[in-house]
Amino acid sequence: xxxxxTSQVGAxxxxxxxxxxxxxxxxxxxIGTGAYILGWFASLLLQxxxxxxxxxxxxxxxxxxxxxxxxxxxxxxxxxxxxxAAACQLLVVASHIVSMTDLRPQLGSYIAVINLAGxxxxxxIGVGTFWAWQERRAAGLE
Numbered sequence: 848x849x850x851x852x853t854s855q856v857g858a859x860x861x862x863x864x865x866x867x868x869x870x871x872x873x874x875x876x877x878i879g880t881g882a883y884i885l886g887w888f889a890s891l892l893l894q895x896x897x898x899x900x901x902x903x904x905x906x907x908x909x910x911x912x913x914x915x916x917x918x919x920x921x922x923x924x925x926x927x928x929x930x931x932a933a934a935c936q937l938l939v940v941a942s943h944i945v946s947m948t949d950l951r952p953q954l955g956s957y958i959a960v961i962n963l964a965g966x967x968x969x970x971x972i973g974v975g976t977f978w979a980w981q982e983r984r985a986a987g988l989e
Contacts, residue, residue: 857962861887864973872976873983875924879932879972882916907943914940917968928975935967 861884868880886909893905917933942960983989 861969864969864976868972868976871980873979875920875926875929876972876976876979879917879920879929879975882913883968883972886910886913902943902947907940907947910936910939910943913968926975926979928971928978932968932971932975935964935971938964938967 865880865884868876872880889909890906893909894903895905914933914936917929917936920929921933939961942957942964946957980989
């Protein structure tokens, strides 16, 4: 799971952004971050590293669930970050669907799209948290 330095740096980045969102974010940011961190841990547990060329149905189910949460937050929230996060998460789900078909994308491309889109969701959460924090500071609530 965390056997390479890139996965370790990614884990530190995920934990840092999620901690920032839990400490400084509003309700929407906390719900989105909670779903993200739960999905991240569940995906780590559900992935089958030995079957790289096979569809990862458990991870795909978690990603679809995360997409549903982000769509709900987009519908409910007045901020824009959930829509950006949902768009990135839709790329992740589409990549899973492509890997299930007979198109057989290259493994490097599949992994790159999923990782970069996941980073996009994390960036959207971080930016949304920053702006929610700044709005509260400007209003004198913090």
